[in-house]
Amino acid sequence: xxxxxxxxxxxxxxxxxxxxxxxxxxVYAGVSHFSLRLRSGKEFTYESFEEAIKYTHSKxxxxxxxxxxxxxxxxxxxxxxxxxxxxxxxxxxFIVAAPGIIKxxxxxxxxxxIHLSTQANVLSYxxxxxxxxxxxxxxxxxxxxxxxxxxxxxxHLPKLELEVFVHGSMCFAYSGRCLISSLQSGRVSNRGxxxxxxxxxYTMYAKNEESGTLxxxxxxxxxxHIMNAKDLNLSSHVDTILKSxxxxxxxxxxxxxxTYYVGLVTKVYRQAIDDFYADKFESKRYEQELQSTKNRGxxxxxxxxxxxxxDNTQNLxxxxxxxxxxxxxxxxxxxxxxLSKFKLVPNEEYELIMPTCRVQxxxxxxxxxxxxxxxxxxxxxxxxxxxGKIFDEIHSGNTNAVLLPATLPAFTFLRRKIV
Numbered sequence: 361x362x363x364x365x366x367x368x369x370x371x372x373x374x375x376x377x378x379x380x381x382x383x384x385x386x387v388y389a390g391v392s393h394f395s396l397r398l399r400s401g402k403e404f405t406y407e408s409f410e411e412a413i414k415y416t417h418s419k420x421x422x423x424x425x426x427x428x429x430x431x432x433x434x435x436x437x438x439x440x441x442x443x444x445x446x447x448x449x450x451x452x453x454f455i456v457a458a459p460g461i462i463k464x465x466x467x468x469x470x471x472x473x474i475h476l477s478t479q480a481n482v483l484s485y486x487x488x489x490x491x492x493x494x495x496x497x498x499x500x501x502x503x504x505x506x507x508x509x510x511x512x513x514x515x516h517l518p519k520l521e522l523e524v525f526v527h528g529s530m531c532f533a534y535s536g537r538c539l540i541s542s543l544q545s546g547r548v549s550n551r552g553x554x555x556x557x558x559x560x561x562y563t564m565y566a567k568n569e570e571s572g573t574l575x576x577x578x579x580x581x582x583x584x585h586i587m588n589a590k591d592l593n594l595s596s597h598v599d600t601i602l603k604s605x606x607x608x609x610x611x612x613x614x615x616x617x618x619t620y621y622v623g624l625v626t627k628v629y630r631q632a633i634d635d636f637y638a639d640k641f642e643s644k645r646y647e648q649e650l651q652s653t654k655n656r657g658x659x660x661x662x663x664x665x666x667x668x669x670x671d672n673t674q675n676l677x678x679x680x681x682x683x684x685x686x687x688x689x690x691x692x693x694x695x696x697x698x699l700s701k702f703k704l705v706p707n708e709e710y711e712l713i714m715p716t717c718r719v720q721x722x723x724x725x726x727x728x729x730x731x732x733x734x735x736x737x738x739x740x741x742x743x744x745x746x747x748g749k750i751f752d753e754i755h756s757g758n759t760n761a762v763l764l765p766a767t768l769p770a771f772t773f774l775r776r777k778i779v
Contacts, residue, residue, distance in 0.1 A: 364602055364610055366633055367523065368626045370423070372403035373412050373614035375622045377693075378771045380419050380713040383622045383630030387416060390426035390457060394435075394442055412447045422452035427465070428477035430458055443468045453610070462494050473497040478525065482534040483509060485516040491516050499523070500611065502535050503592075507663050521608040523661060524601065526594040527625055527650075528613025530763055532558050532671070533589045536582035540587075558587035559656075571574070587763035588674050593658035595650055597644035598632040600664060620701075620773055621653050622688045624713060652685040652775070684777060687710075689762070691772040697746055698774065700754045704762065708742060710774035712736040722766040729765050736767065738774060 368384035370376035447469035500523035
């Protein structure tokens with residue numbers, strides 16, 4: 361049995377490196393306004409994107425390019441040039457959403473596989489067959505589809521690869537087909553610039569048309585987050601998904617999320633996948649660790665349960681919570697120093713979240729690294745920069761890297777539990 365692929369978001373080059381370091385088999389990323397995450401697309405230039413593809417391939421991993429926006433006629437010539445330019449970089453697949461772009465991509469770059477975006481909303485083998493005939497190698501399943509339906513699709517098209525989202529933000533609209541952002545701010549969600557208006561609190565009113573009387577409907581003083589969907593978390597169902605034998609890739613949402621989110625979530629799902637194949641799957645362990653990330657509350661979506669069975673998909677109180685832990689620093693690529701992400705002080709204990717457990721206990725003038733139970737910790741005795749300057753405390757935004765007591769794997773996070 362070949363292992364399922366773990367696919368992580370790469371919102372910029374640093375997040376790409378972090379995703380690969382923490383166990384992703386592949387990453388997805390985009391450049392320019394043809395990606396559905398315009399903000400993350402701006403993080404890459406064509407030059408840095410080509411470098412990112414080479415870096416990914418040097419690690420023996422894959423990079424899929426997002427070209428999943430819906431262009432207007434006026435953009436088609438620009439889109440052609442974009443596909444031509446990216447194709448020369450030899451990515452491992454194009455992620456597209458529209459039939460016309462499938463044809464265009466196959467005409468321009470016939471050797472690059474096509475992955476069909478979840479925006480195409482494939483729910484049945486009939487639709488899957490149409491896209492297969494168009495030359496699509498993989499379908500990223502609609503968020504609303506069930507595992508039973510994916511099994512049926514695989515029965516009809518055994519060579520078609522199937523990819524499913526297992527973690528990250530959920531859209532309250534059907535397959536992300538939302539116009540609220542366009543209506544309120546002119547930012548078109550299906551062309552990459554969603555303003556996330558569904559996350560805002562709203563005040564509701566009831567109007568009597570005969571008298572013109574307007575009543576304010578209150579849930580709380582702050583209004584109500586009436587369209588705010590909870591985040592998807594299928595970590596406890598990874599075993600069920602993999603036992604089906606029909607899923608080729610597990611995908612994590614979050615190109616615009618933090619470096620810690622990318623690293624931690626990738627690490628957890630890497631562990632869940634590996635544990636499944638080693639016959640030691642522990643769902644509670646993964647669920648607990650994922651609570652350390654910022655989230656809107658979790659639910660398990662529609663893959664393993666039908667939509668009408670769900671009654672906990674909305675978070676009506678808050679647009680996001682802080683999670684159980686605060687990140688204080690991240691180890692630099694030199695593995696000898698770290699940059700503050702919050703507030704570092706001496707004589708405080710920081711838990712280490714590492715991409716690999718390549719560490720030994722040590723103690724010197726800068727502090728100590730030690731193990732307690734299954735976890736590793738670090739405590740600073742002195743906050744000294746590489747230039748020799750000593751600080752009593754260092755805050756987020758300070759670009760002076762702090763020397764570590766010993767080398768640690770690049771992109772290791774220092775965190776503490778929020779009390």
